[in-house]
Amino acid sequence: MSRLRPRAGARATLCRRSNPNPPGQILSSLDSTYRSLARAWSADELADRYHAAVQRGSSDLPADEEPPDRPITILATAVPRLISLAVATTVLHTLPGTAEDRDGLARELMATIDATATGSLHRAHLALDADSRTRGYDPDDWLTLVYDQAADTLAMASATSEPPGLIEHAQQAGRFAALAIGSLDRDSPSVPEAICDCLGHLLFVCLFADAARDRQPGS
Numbered sequence: 001m002s003r004l005r006p007r008a009g010a011r012a013t014l015c016r017r018s019n020p021n022p023p024g025q026i027l028s029s030l031d032s033t034y035r036s037l038a039r040a041w042s043a044d045e046l047a048d049r050y051h052a053a054v055q056r057g058s059s060d061l062p063a064d065e066e067p068p069d070r071p072i073t074i075l076a077t078a079v080p081r082l083i084s085l086a087v088a089t090t091v092l093h094t095l096p097g098t099a100e101d102r103d104g105l106a107r108e109l110m111a112t113i114d115a116t117a118t119g120s121l122h123r124a125h126l127a128l129d130a131d132s133r134t135r136g137y138d139p140d141d142w143l144t145l146v147y148d149q150a151a152d153t154l155a156m157a158s159a160t161s162e163p164p165g166l167i168e169h170a171q172q173a174g175r176f177a178a179l180a181i182g183s184l185d186r187d188s189p190s191v192p193e194a195i196c197d198c199l200g201h202l203l204f205v206c207l208f209a210d211a212a213r214d215r216q217p218g219s
Contacts, residue, residue: 029106030093030159030166033211037157037204046147046203050121053206057122060115071127071134072184075177075195078123082174085116085205089170113170114209120173121202127180128195135191142196149200154207166208173201 060081061067068074092109095102132139157165180194 030164030212033208034157034159034165036211036214037154037207039155041151041154043144043147043151046150047143049207049210050143050146050150050199050203053118053203054122054125057118057120057125060119060122067123067126069130071130071191071195072181074123074130075127075181075184078120078177079174079181081116081120081123082170082177085113085120086167086170086174088112088116089166089205093164093167110209110212113166113205114213117170117173117202117205117209120177121199121206124177124180124195124198124202127184128192128199131184131191131195137192139192142192143199145193146196146199146203149197150203150207153200153204157204157208166205169201169204169208173198173205176201 068077088109092106092113095105128139128142132142153165153169159165161168163171176194176198180191180198182188183191183194
């Protein structure tokens with residue numbers, strides 16, 4: 001499974017240049033969320049969190065419609081959500097204004113991040129399942145790699161990385177979704193790997209959203 005760390009997207013770069021404050025000074029509450037993730041995670045724990053996120057993301061699908069049968073079609077429906085996810089994570093780390101102004105917008109952004117990440121995760125999960133039926137492999141064998149990747153990246157979670165982990169994983173999820181769509185179009189054997197790379201990055205984002213929600217007042 002790929003461990004490449006490509007450069008941040010142009011949008012993230014533009015946002016960082018337009019705001020002279022480093023992320024840690026803009027939303028210090030993010031630091032505690034990153035720190036809560038930076039620990040050892042067992043495969044069983046990640047599997048439970050993964051399937052909970054898949055289930056939560058199922059509500060993003062129309063209740064009166066069956067999901068598409070073709071994995072490429074299923075995955076394509078995640079693209080608009082992945083774009084929204086990348087924008088929301090970038091804005092979250094670059095919020096200007098007073099702390100009071102930021103808190104309300106941060107909560108709205110986290111709700112968007114949670115909805116788009118779980119909705120995308122659910123669609124990518126369905127795509128992996130559909131592809132496994134076509135190619136004759138066990139998707140659970142591939143999901144163990146998703147948990148391994150998530151465990152590695154969670155252990156290194158930090159608000160001071162460049163770009164911040166949440167932004168990077170949101171961007172990477174979109175990148176690997178695009179690679180998976182291309183692989184599906186070519187009927188390439190790399191399809192399950194690309195989908196699982198997308199899933200691994202999305203799992204990081206889903207866990208971040210969970211941790212941030214747990215730290216909100218009254219949660």
